Amino acid sequence: MTTRPPVARSRTTWQRRAVLRAIETAPCHLAADEIHRRLQRGRRRIGLATVYRALEAFVREGVVESVHIGDGRVRYGLAARHHDHLVCLTCGAWEPLEECPVPAASGGLPSGFAVTGHRLEVFGYCARCREADR
Amino acid sequence: MTTRPPVARSRTTWQRRAVLRAIETAPCHLAADEIHRRLQRGRRRIGLATVYRALEAFVREGVVESVHIGDGRVRYGLAARHHDHLVCLTCGAWEPLEECPVPAASGGLPSGFAVTGHRLEVFGYCARCREADR
DNA sequence: TGCGATTTGAGAATCATTCTCAATTACGAT
């Protein structure tokens, strides 16, 4: 039998459970500091660095996905509830997109590449801003 | 006849021409500091802040598009040469995608939203990393 | 229960990006 090199296993801590629960119960994708702020409401404190480490681990494991809506911070949501976003270039407001056009596209990929996910943001101008700009 | 409020007009400076030329002549999307570094090779120096301001102006005008491949920095490319990217989660390597699946998707948009563009990154594992990981 | 590897917390460090402000420059009008 072969001996495997000791692989770093991910551990379950109450901090990681709390981070995951915050993401699960959120209405939409959250930034790291938003997650951190929500967790301060609990009785036990969690460090911001721990939140970042938990997010990194969850993303690596494929449980959580990250999105960039355009302000400078990364937001996180459950991969199982994947959705893309529509972002207004004027006011910065964003909202989930109902349909996801990407999975259908499997053409044009180099052979041997195994797709696990994607990140899509659609840009434009929302009705409100177009109205205000007339 | 109506009088329009004085709108800030964008001016053409040799700095902005240089930034745009750097993007035009690049083989793929560039980060701000990569553009800045390339421009240092010329005889006249350009400040990094100026590069950022030029990029901001070009993006606002729709001449340049930005992408986020996942390391912490934003990259820029000509909007007229739009393409999405394929990113390896293991090694971080990225390459342009041939086909763009997004324009076809017009369903699920809220009425009144005018789409001007999008940003898409497809994630997964490249052939080389899958090979090395066996 | 005991031990070793992983995780945590707090703050320092890093890194990309934005801001400040005085000096310079573009460009429509004269």
Next chain:
DNA sequence: ATCGTAATTGAGAATGATTCTCAAATCGCA
């Protein structure tokens, strides 16, 4: 060609998100 004025620039400071450091606390298998 020259003016006047608002836009732009450069250098460095400031900001803000994210990552790193390291000793102490924990997790989970033996």
